[in-house]
Amino acid sequence: MFKKIILVLGLLIALCVTAFTIYVFTAAEEFTEKEEQQIEAAIAKGAGQQVGTEGFAENNGVRIWYDVFTPTDSAKGTVVLIMGLSADALAWPKFFIDGFVDAGYNVIRLDNRGVGMSSWDAFDPENPYSLSDMGEDVLAVLDTLQIQKAHLAGVSMGGMIGQTISIENPERVASLISIMSSPWVMDPDLPKLNYETFLKIGVNTFHYGMSESEVDAVKMRLALRRLLMGSDKYELDIDRIAQMTLFNLRNRNGYNPQAGREQTMAIELSGSRIEALKKLIIPTMVIHGKTDPLIPFEHGVKTAELIPNSKTLWFNGMGHIIPKKYSD
Numbered sequence: 433m434f435k436k437i438i439l440v441l442g443l444l445i446a447l448c449v450t451a452f453t454i455y456v457f458t459a460a461e462e463f464t465e466k467e468e469q470q471i472e473a474a475i476a477k478g479a480g481q482q483v484g485t486e487g488f489a490e491n492n493g494v495r496i497w498y499d500v501f502t503p504t505d506s507a508k509g510t511v512v513l514i515m516g517l518s519a520d521a522l523a524w525p526k527f528f529i530d531g532f533v534d535a536g537y538n539v540i541r542l543d544n545r546g547v548g549m550s551s552w553d554a555f556d557p558e559n560p561y562s563l564s565d566m567g568e569d570v571l572a573v574l575d576t577l578q579i580q581k582a583h584l585a586g587v588s589m590g591g592m593i594g595q596t597i598s599i600e601n602p603e604r605v606a607s608l609i610s611i612m613s614s615p616w617v618m619d620p621d622l623p624k625l626n627y628e629t630f631l632k633i634g635v636n637t638f639h640y641g642m643s644e645s646e647v648d649a650v651k652m653r654l655a656l657r658r659l660l661m662g663s664d665k666y667e668l669d670i671d672r673i674a675q676m677t678l679f680n681l682r683n684r685n686g687y688n689p690q691a692g693r694e695q696t697m698a699i700e701l702s703g704s705r706i707e708a709l710k711k712l713i714i715p716t717m718v719i720h721g722k723t724d725p726l727i728p729f730e731h732g733v734k735t736a737e738l739i740p741n742s743k744t745l746w747f748n749g750m751g752h753i754i755p756k757k758y759s760d
Contacts, residue, residue, distance in 0.1 A: 459565035460639035467670065471650055474674035481527050481679035484539075488549075491565075491572035497521070497549035498542040498573045501533050509606060510579050512570060513541040516588030517699075518692040520684075522549030522676050527756050537583070541571050544593075546691040549684055555694040563589075563702040567597040571604060581741075585609040585745035588727065589699060590754065595735075597718075599708040607715040612724055612752055614731035615738055616704035623728040631728075632659050641689065649681060652675045657753055664749025666757060709738040716742040721750025 463471070484499035499521070511532045513524050521541040532539045543550040544566055554561060570593065574582055583606045586594035591613025598605045617625055633656055640652035653673050680686055716739045720732025728745075736744045748757050 434472075436482075439662060440523060440586070458749070460636050461651075461658055463651060463654070467654075470670045471647060471654075471674060472541055472613055474671045475650065476680065477636055477671070477675070479678035479682045480675040481522055481683075482529070483614055484541075486740070487576065489569070489572040489576040491569045494545050494551045494554045494569060496542055496545065496551070496569045497578075500539055501539040503533050503536050503538070505536060506536045508536040510538040510540060510574075510582040512574070512582045512584050513539065514570060514584065514586035514590030514593050515541070515544060515547075515603065516586075517695050518547065518591045518688075520544075520680065522548070522680060523758065525672070525754060527759050528754060540573060540577070540582070542570065544590075544695070545569055546694050547688055548680070552685070552688050555690070560694065560697045560701055562698050563593050563596045564574050564600060565602060566593050566698060571601060574604065575641070580604065580646075581606050585611065586613065587611040588613055589695060590718045591735075592699060592702070592705070595709060596702065597706050598712055598714050599705060602712070602714055607717075608712075609717045609719065609721045610732075610735055611754070612721060612727055612732065613718075613735065614727050615706050615709050615735050617699060617731070619704070619706070619731075619734070622730050622734060626726055626728065629659060646678060649687075650677045653677050660725060660752040661755075662721045662725065662747075662749050663752030664686065664723070664751075664757075666755060669756075706738060709735070712739050716743060719745045719747075721747045721752070723749055724752050726752040 461675070484501040485493055486497065486499045489496045489498060507695070513521070515521055515523050520543045524541050529539050531542070545551055545561065546556045572619065576579070581604055584594040584597060586592070586609070588611070591610040594608050594610060595613070595615070598608045603674040634654060639654060641646040647696065654668055657668055657673065708731070718732055718736040720729055722729045732746070736742045
């Protein structure tokens with residue numbers, strides 16, 4: 433009898449694994465023959481990436497990589513770009529950086545702890561880090577560069593980090609740009625995060641991310657960007673995404689598969705910023721796409737409503753990425 437139970441359980445497990453494998457392979461994003469050829473051609477060109485003057489800052493034993501872009505004339509000030517969950521600094525598109533530099537600002541971008549060239553060993557499951565700790569990483573970069581005050585621009589989790597710095601260290605913040613972010617992702621009064629999108633991201637990460645193939649690595653990042661588009665569809669810049677991916681794989685530390693889990697814990701641990709944002713007096717702009725498939729538009733609206741005198745920039749059709757078409 434016991435052997436029969438074990439046999440049945442084994443068969444059930446095998447069926448579940450088979451069903452899951454079939455689901456992953458059928459639900460993952462597919463690429464046309466033309467896109468496959470573009471990916472192969474982009475990889476053949478090799479890695480390439482715009483990188484500024486590089487350096488490292490340290491915050492209580494955590495090393496934070498950063499680079500700096502400077503205008504040709506004297507700078508009007510400094511803008512710090514803070515990226516979102518699991519993403520490294522290279523995810524900031526060139527046109528976004530160039531816009532600030534051309535306007536006369538120094539631009540700093542950094543790898544959050546756990547990604548890129550910053551420390552990957554800063555996570556302790558018994559004492560996980562918070563958004564406040566990640567905010568201190570940003571301030572450590574400013575301290576290293578002897579910058580007292582800067583404009584902060586953060587996307588998604590990066591917007592949450594920017595909000596946290598503005599609340600806890602307002603004297604260091606000249607202004608805040610909170611992009612496709614939230615005052616509290618668990619707010620019961622707002623629509624929940626789109627977990628269907630999270631599931632699709634997980635499926636594609638499993639499908640393409642388990643491989644050591646550079647082709648699959650590029651496909652995974654293309655798939656994720658396609659999933660994060662809003663209702664306004666457009667062609668992805670395959671060359672740029674491929675070059676960024678290859679540069680990370682060949683010239684940097686690659687991609688940390690644990691970063692998403694660790695940084696999600698930081699978001700959850702940090703809780704709500706709703707009451708604190710009501711007292712913020714820093715000049716703020718809130719940017720959000722109306723068809724964001726990950727963090728619903730209502731989260732951006734509430735962020736703007738909470739922060740006194742904040743300005744808003746809403747985009748019809750924009751999702752959870754920053755395409756060039758919305759930069760003009």
